[in-house]
Structures are given as C-alpha cells and as structure tokens.
Amino acid sequence: MSQLQIYFLRLLLFLFLQSFIFNQLEISPSIHVIIAPLYLFLLPFDRSIISLLLIALVLGVSIDATSNTFGLHTSSLLLFAYLRPVVFRVFSPRDGYDSLKSPSIFDMGNRWFISTFSILLLSHHLWFFTLEAFSLNETMLILQKTILSGVISFVVCVILQTIFIKRAG
Amino acid sequence: MQNLIAFIKRIRYFIVFFVFQFFALSTYVSFMSAPKSSYFTTASYITGTLFEIRHSITQHFLLGENNVALQKENIELRKSSSLFLYNNESSSSRVIDSSFAQQYEYIPGIIINSTTMKRNNFFTLNIGNIQGVKKGMGVFSSNGVVGIVHNTSKHFSVVKSVLTKNINIDVLLTEIGTSGMLKWSGESPNIGYIAGISNDIKIPTGSKVVTRGGSGIFPRGIEVGVVKKTNTIEGEASWHIDIAFSQKYAALENIYVVKNLFLDEFNTVQNK
Numbered sequence: 425m426s427q428l429q430i431y432f433l434r435l436l437l438f439l440f441l442q443s444f445i446f447n448q449l450e451i452s453p454s455i456h457v458i459i460a461p462l463y464l465f466l467l468p469f470d471r472s473i474i475s476l477l478l479i480a481l482v483l484g485v486s487i488d489a490t491s492n493t494f495g496l497h498t499s500s501l502l503l504f505a506y507l508r509p510v511v512f513r514v515f516s517p518r519d520g521y522d523s524l525k526s527p528s529i530f531d532m533g534n535r536w537f538i539s540t541f542s543i544l545l546l547s548h549h550l551w552f553f554t555l556e557a558f559s560l561n562e563t564m565l566i567l568q569k570t571i572l573s574g575v576i577s578f579v580v581c582v583i584l585q586t587i588f589i590k591r592a593g
Numbered sequence: 594m595q596n597l598i599a600f601i602k603r604i605r606y607f608i609v610f611f612v613f614q615f616f617a618l619s620t621y622v623s624f625m626s627a628p629k630s631s632y633f634t635t636a637s638y639i640t641g642t643l644f645e646i647r648h649s650i651t652q653h654f655l656l657g658e659n660n661v662a663l664q665k666e667n668i669e670l671r672k673s674s675s676l677f678l679y680n681n682e683s684s685s686s687r688v689i690d691s692s693f694a695q696q697y698e699y700i701p702g703i704i705i706n707s708t709t710m711k712r713n714n715f716f717t718l719n720i721g722n723i724q725g726v727k728k729g730m731g732v733f734s735s736n737g738v739v740g741i742v743h744n745t746s747k748h749f750s751v752v753k754s755v756l757t758k759n760i761n762i763d764v765l766l767t768e769i770g771t772s773g774m775l776k777w778s779g780e781s782p783n784i785g786y787i788a789g790i791s792n793d794i795k796i797p798t799g800s801k802v803v804t805r806g807g808s809g810i811f812p813r814g815i816e817v818g819v820v821k822k823t824n825t826i827e828g829e830a831s832w833h834i835d836i837a838f839s840q841k842y843a844a845l846e847n848i849y850v851v852k853n854l855f856l857d858e859f860n861t862v863q864n865k
Contacts, residue, residue, distance in 0.1 A: 447708065450708060450709060450843070452710065455710075456710070477606075477613055481617075489633045489639075490635060492634055492635050492708075493621075493711075494620055494621050494624035494625060495617040495619075495620040495624065498616075499617035499621065502617060506606070506607075556713065557779070558758070
C-alpha cells in the first residue's frame, strides 16, 4: 500500500474509533477520551501547516457530524494542528528531523513523544472543555476534566500506537 | 506596499488558521442556540442512517429494562381506562364525554443515539418531519421528562436533552405549588437542579417535581424527579435545589414527542 492509502485508511479508522467507540464510552462525566489529535500528530514531519489545517478541518467536521458537537472538535483540532509545528520546533533534535521517520513513540523515543504530545494534547483538551462549558463559573470542573481526560487519552493513544502503528526496523 | 505583502506572507498560516477557526466557532455558537439546518448534526441523512444501523445492533442490550418500564406504563393506563374498571351503574349505555377535549398529541419514537456524560448531551430520534416532529416540541418518556426537539430533518431529529447547559424547563413543586427553572450542572447524569425559588419557602426533601406546562411545550404534570437537597447560594435570595431525576437517561430508548394542538392559540394569547 502506498503512503497515501495508509494515511487515508488510518483517517477512517480514527474517525470510527472516535465517533462510535470513544464518544459512546461513558465512564464518568469527567472522562472523555479524545484520540483524534493522535492522527494529526502522526502525520509526516514535512507536512505544511496549511495541509495540516485542512486535514484537521475534514477530520473535525466529520467527528462533529456524528457527535452533535457542532464545531467543538473542529475548533480544538485546528488549534492542535496550528500548534504542532510550533511545539515540534521547540523540541527539535540538534540535526533537525529525519524526514524518513514518523513522529510515533517508536521512531522518536519515549522522552520526545511524552514531552511534545502531552503539551499538545493538554492544550487541545483545555480548549475543548473550556469551549464546551462556555462559562468561567465552571473553572474547577474544566480543569478536572482536562487533567483526567488528558491522562487517560494519553494512555489510550500510546496503546493505540502499539496496536496499529508499525514499529520501525 | 511591499512591506504589506511581506507581512501578509509572514502571517499567512495564521490567517488560514483564523478563517477555519472562525468557521468552526461560528457554527458551534449558532448551532448551540438556534440551528438553521441539519447539516453536520446526527439529524443529517448519512449520520442518521449510520446511527440507525448501529442501533439495530445494540438495541437489545437494554431490552429488559425498557420492557419493564413500558409494562409499568401499560398497567397505569389500564388502571385508569374505563374499559378495565368495574361498572357500578347498571345501565350499560355509553356516555360520550364532551367535557374534555384533546389538547396534546403524542408521537412515539426511539432514541437511536445518545450520550449522557458530556457537558451538552443531545439524543437522536428515528422520527422526523414526516411523522410531524417540529423544532421546539417537548419529548418525554414513561418515567419522566427528556428534552426539547432542537433540530429536525426528513427522517431524523435531534433532541436537546435535560442534560444540557441551557435547558430551562419550567417545573413545579407539586406539594408547595411554587415553580422554578430546571437546569443541569454537568456533574452527574442523575442529578439536576432547580433555580429561581425564593429561599424563604421551606422545601421538604422528597417533594415531587413535575413539569408546569407554562410554555405550551409540555403538558402539566409530567414527572421530573424528587427533591434531594436544598442548598443556599451565597449572596442570593434563592435556593439551589438538587433533584434526583426519575428517568435514568443512560438506559432510555422509548420516548414520546408532544404536539400541542393549541400551541398557535396559546402563543397568540400570550403575545397580545
């Protein structure tokens, strides 16, 4: 399969997992597992911001259409896509990124993955739950949701990579 | 001029981001308050059909619970129907009762997709414009109030449930006779609260809460829940009354949509 086909199939997979499994999985009001950002994160290093934003728009609108959130997922995924190059630049290795590698936990190592992905995921979740609540009276609830859901989403994202992403080498 | 072009070139990524973000946020805000179309919601044809397929697989999971609820409702109806009552009068002539007129029609439907633990929870129904469902109609189940129709398409509709931020259904405490607004704080799908009841009224725990029917959306007297706890709000003269919902929304499947036959008349009188 070509690279493009793999990324397209992966898009459908993430769409299915997010809309039909993780959005329906309701353990507690403060736990909402959001894994869609992982798709954007795993796109190749050399993608331009414009194409990242376009993919975020497509992914976000399709998730919103199946979960009655009317643009909530789109907005936070756009933020994630916009911040991704910024965070990548900050944590860039000394010789820059190897374009043959993908930004997965296997290719780039635990330390790099944990620092970049947790920053991006936390900002995504914070934006998502703030917009969802839409009022400053619920700050405590928003923070609680961001941290709890963030930690659990992070763990799920690591597990998903061990299942679906091929180990390099 | 060249400086301007250079500047725009430098911030072009931000401009694209800003335009997309503006699109997302404006649809979010407009759909939350008053949706104009059914695109990008589960009332649309594609997602509606997807959820119908999903429901056809998962519907049996809650079958037992739902059957018991429907059975209970049937018993209640049989108890009140004259057909099943012992006739004390000897004459068997049928009396046509003209002292009552039908004010509400009920359209039965099934919830094919729902969430209960998000901040705003919407339910998708398998009925739509064809069955006569319109925006703003009330929805209830055999155990209690469910929500208000938010958006419809030809075959499906989306209900803004009681578990939503700005639901504001007017409710009545039957034993005391005061009314307030039903709201939801987002902490638990089993607990809502009532705002707007003055705190000089004493409210016993366990008081029954029903719909008031003040806006013509719901008939008067549909169950909502019971009072669990009354809390004072600092600096305000009204109670924050926690109530336990009578309906477990996570296990809900069979619902009725309320069609008020006198709604136009009601609105004209109110707006005069």
